[in-house]
Each structure stands twice: as structure tokens, then as C-alpha cells.
Amino acid sequence: MTQTRKTYIRPLDLKTGQIDMAHGSGGRAMAQLIEELFAKYLGNEYLAQGDDGALLPHPGEGRLVMATDSHVVSPLFFPGGDIGCLSVHGTINDVAVMGAEPLYLSAGFIIEEGFKFADLARIVQSMAEAAKAAGVPVVTGDTKVVERGKGDGVFITTTGVGVVRPGNELSGRNAQPGDVILVSGTLGDHGMAIMAERESLGFESPIVSDSAALHGLIAAMRASGAAIRVLRDPTRGGLATTLNEIAKQSGVGMMLQEKALPVKPAVEAACEFLGLDPLYVANEGKLVAICAEADAESLLAAMQAHPLGGDAAIIGSVHADDHHFVQMTTAFGGRRIVDWLSGEQLPRIC
Numbered sequence: 001m002t003q004t005r006k007t008y009i010r011p012l013d014l015k016t017g018q019i020d021m022a023h024g025s026g027g028r029a030m031a032q033l034i035e036e037l038f039a040k041y042l043g044n045e046y047l048a049q050g051d052d053g054a055l056l057p058h059p060g061e062g063r064l065v066m067a068t069d070s071h072v073v074s075p076l077f078f079p080g081g082d083i084g085c086l087s088v089h090g091t092i093n094d095v096a097v098m099g100a101e102p103l104y105l106s107a108g109f110i111i112e113e114g115f116k117f118a119d120l121a122r123i124v125q126s127m128a129e130a131a132k133a134a135g136v137p138v139v140t141g142d143t144k145v146v147e148r149g150k151g152d153g154v155f156i157t158t159t160g161v162g163v164v165r166p167g168n169e170l171s172g173r174n175a176q177p178g179d180v181i182l183v184s185g186t187l188g189d190h191g192m193a194i195m196a197e198r199e200s201l202g203f204e205s206p207i208v209s210d211s212a213a214l215h216g217l218i219a220a221m222r223a224s225g226a227a228i229r230v231l232r233d234p235t236r237g238g239l240a241t242t243l244n245e246i247a248k249q250s251g252v253g254m255m256l257q258e259k260a261l262p263v264k265p266a267v268e269a270a271c272e273f274l275g276l277d278p279l280y281v282a283n284e285g286k287l288v289a290i291c292a293e294a295d296a297e298s299l300l301a302a303m304q305a306h307p308l309g310g311d312a313a314i315i316g317s318v319h320a321d322d323h324h325f326v327q328m329t330t331a332f333g334g335r336r337i338v339d340w341l342s343g344e345q346l347p348r349i350c
Contacts, residue, residue: 012036017117024111024145037121038141041128046104046139054139056104059163067094068159074348076123076153078197080190080209081284083156084126089213089284090235090350091160092134096215097231097287099170100162105131107141107158112151123154134213136160168222172249174229179318180296181254182289184217184303185210185311186262187239188281192270194349201273205266212285217308224302226295232288235350237341240279242288243326244340253321256328256338260315280341282349290318 009032022029039047046054071087081089088105095102107127111120131138138158189210196207214233221228230250234242239261247254263271263278271278285308291299296314303309316328326338 012117014117014121019111019113019115019117019120019145021113021145021147024143030143033143037117037124038143041121041124042107042131042138042141044137044139046137047141054104056139059103062163062165063169065095065098065100065162065164066159067091067098068157069094070155070157071350072152072155072348073194073350074152075194075197076119078209079193079206081211082123082126083154084123085130086211086284086350087156087158088127088130088134088136089211091158092136092213092215093233093284093287095160095162096213096218097170097233098162098164099168099231100164102134102136102160102162102215104161105136105138105158107138107156109141109143110151110155111143111145112153113145113148115153120154123156130213134215136213170228170231172230172232172246175246175250175252175290175318176229177252177318177320178293179229179290180293180314181243181256181316181318182291182296182300182303182312182314183234183239183262184214184287184289184309185285186264186267187234187283187286188263188267188271188278190284191238191281191346191349192267195274195346196270201270203266203270205264207264207266207270210283210285212308214285214287214308217287217303217306220306220309221289221299221302224295224298226299226302227292228289228299229292230288230290233283234286234288235282235284238278238280238282239288240277240326240338241341243338246288246290247321247324247326250318251324252318253324254316254318254326256316256326258328258331260313262311262313276345279338280345282346284350293317
């Protein structure tokens with residue numbers, strides 16, 4: 001007769017299994033979830049320390065930059081990405097636009113009871129692939145499970161740490177009259193990809209999220225030698241809200257050129273169909289750059305030479321304005337105010 005080992009634990013059923021409350025209890029089931037799923041895909045020398053935090057090397061010269069973001073996107077999977085890679089890209093970008101080199105990530109998961117292991121594994125694998133491609137490991141994390149009906153599948157909070165070297169600091173306070181405004185590519189791709197998937201809208205040309213880590217593009221921009229004053233990733237609230245934030249921080253005004261704004265025809269058509277303005281639609285793989293006028297063309301060339309900046313464009317300029325208005329010269333030659341986003345145009349998009 002075969003003797004069964006008392007210590008045997010059945011492996012997680014990653015094909016048909018589901019999360020239950022025991023997976024958030026802090027006991028054996030939670031340890032198994034961490035070992036067989038999170039550590040399996042996200043594992044590295046820091047995560048393997050197994051403590052409540054990660055002991056990390058000192059970055060040496062420079063100042064630390066830290067950013068955190070919570071991700072509640074719906075649906076969890078969308079053309080061009082999912083909540084997993086989005087949670088990695090979004091936080092890396094928040095660190096990178098400060099002028100810092102992203103070094104490490106932490107990840108916190110709130111998972112609803114009944115969530116499928118197969119979907120969770122897909123999300124964690126996506127995170128692992130995004131972190132590996134970016135060269136920014138997840139070094140510590142946390143998992144909580146909430147009762148069925150008390151969550152919405154899974155929410156992920158990521159925190160990023162980076163180091164900014166002396167002289168590389170960037171801030172929304174640095175824009176000056178005479179500066180030039182650039183964007184790294186087409187606007188509204190992410191927000192409209194989410195909306196099209198959520199509403200089951202079919203378009204002749206599919207709309208795909210632009211979710212991507214931007215620190216490689218930023219390094220190429222730095223290498224051009226351009227005097228970059230400000231970098232920002234225009235996520236929630238889109239380009240319009242981002243520029244209003246910078247205008248207020250720097251105490252300046254801005255003038256955009258509508259004809260110069262890069263928008264894909266499919267995104268423009270979808271926005272028109274839904275009554276939305278692409279200026280207010282979220283992006284997850286684009287950045288806004290403000291630089292000295294003399295460096296604008298060289299910076300544009302550096303952006304366009306990078307895979308993530310092929311559609312980069314100069315879209316406007318900074319000028320003195322005590323009211324800190326962002327305005328736009330329209331395609332018809334008129335002018336209009338590009339105000340802050342009012343209300344929630346597209347909820348649950350990141």
C-alpha cells in the first residue's frame with residue numbers, strides 16, 4: 001500500500017482554479033500563492049530575500065525619486081496590454097519623467113474572491129515580461145484577498161524608486177516663455193482602446209493601447225544634448241490637463257497648434273463618435289517635453305529616431321501669461337481655451 005506524505009500540498013490549479021479567502025489569510029495557502037505564482041514569474045535576488053521589505057544597494061551619487069500609482073482599469077485585458085504591464089509601465093514613467101533612472105518596483109495586489117488563477121497568472125506574467133524588458137525588477141510586494149462582490153477582479157498598486165543624478169532634475173516648474181512644446185506620438189490611443197473594448201465598438205482599424213515604458217526614449221532625448229526643461233506623461237486627463245498643470249506650476253501660458261497635434265484617424269473617428277476630445281483622453285506610452293527653442297529641432301529628431309517616438313511632433317510654444325491659460329490656434333485660424341478636464345470623461349482607464 002502506498003503511503004501518502006502528510007506534508008504534500010496540491011499545486012495551484014492555474015487552469016481552472018480560483019482565488020479563495022484563504023489565499024489572503026497569511027497562512028499556508030497564501031504562502032503557496034506567493035511561491036507558485038508571484039515568485040515564480042517575478043522572482044529575483046531581492047524578492048528572494050523573503051522579508052517584509054527588500055534590502056537594496058545604495059544608489060550612490062544623486063537623489064532618490066519615488067512614485068506610486070494604483071491601477072483599477074476595466075476591462076483588465078485590452079488591445080495592446082492589460083492591468084499587469086500597465087501597472088509596471090505607468091509607475092516607471094512617473095519616475096522617469098522626473099529625470100531619474102528607474103531602479104526598483106514594489107507591487108501590491110487586492111484580489112477578489114473567486115478570481116480565476118488563469119487570469120491572475122496571465123497578469124503576473126505580463127508584469128514580469130514588462131519589468132524584465134524595462135530592466136526594473138519588482139523587489140517586494142503584498143497580497144490581500146477581499147470577499148466576493150467587494151472588489152472588481154484585481155486592483156494593483158505599484159511603487160517605483162529611482163535615482164536622479166545631479167543636474168538631471170526635471171520639474172513642471174521649469175517651463176519658460178519662448179520654450180517649445182513637443183509630444184512623443186499620437187494622442188488618445190490608450191483611452192480609446194479601453195473605451196472601444198469596454199463598449200464592444202468595432203472600427204475598421206483596431207485601436208491599440210500605447211502602454212510602454214518611456215525611460216529608454218528619455219535617455220535618447222537626454223543624449224541629444226537638448227536643454228529639456230519639463231517632461232510629463234499625459235495619463236488621466238490627457239494632454240490638455242497635463243499642460244494646464246505645467247502652466248500653473250511654471251506661471252506661464254501656452255499656445256498649441258491644432259494642425260500639429262498627432263492623432264490617429266481611428267482614434268479621431270472614435271472620439272467624434274463618442275463625443276470626446278482626444279486632448280482629454282489618456283495616454284500610457286507618450287510624453288510631453290518642453291525645451292529651449294534653440295534645441296527643439298534636435299530634440300525632435302532624437303525622439304523620432306527612437307521606436308517610441310516615430311510620430312513625435314512640435315505642437316506649440318510657451319509664452320508669458322499672468323492668467324496661465326493654455327490656448328489653441330484651431331485649424332480654421334481661430335483661438336480657443338484648452339481648459340482643465342471637468343468631471344470624469346473616461347472612468348477606470350488606468
